[in-house]
Amino acid sequence: MSKLFFYSAISDTCMAMGEWVANPHTESALSNVLPCVDQSTTNQTLFQSKQVVTNIANVVNEFIYNSANLNITQGSPGYYNQSGPTMPTLCYPFDSQLQERQCTDQEVSSANASMVIFFNT
Secondary structure (H helix, E strand, O other), X not given: OHHHHHHHHHHHHHHHXXXXXXXXXOOOHHHHHOOOOOHHHHHHHHHHHHHHHHHHHHHHHXXXXXXXXXXXXXXXXXXXXXXXXXXXXXXXXXXXOOOEOOOOOOEEOXXXXXXXXXXXX
């Protein structure tokens, strides 16, 4: 019985978060669970979420630029056999004002990054 309650609570929470992510400024199941979530809190949370996503893209792209796509000579520390194309960079989904932007053809979106990296190896 407790497992069913636990899984139901997780499912409900995920659904509520999904609704909130899709429409953070509208009434949602999450605002019923957490009635203290006001417009200011929503805006701040959305802003911080965008910053976290941008920071993650920065870390991933730093690794791609500084490690994965370097052509280190054989025998040097960090060498690995990169016989295929270079790894594409991860798309920054937001511009410098944290507004949504479209990925370019040279970037990989976070939604399909694992598939692109898998098929390029």
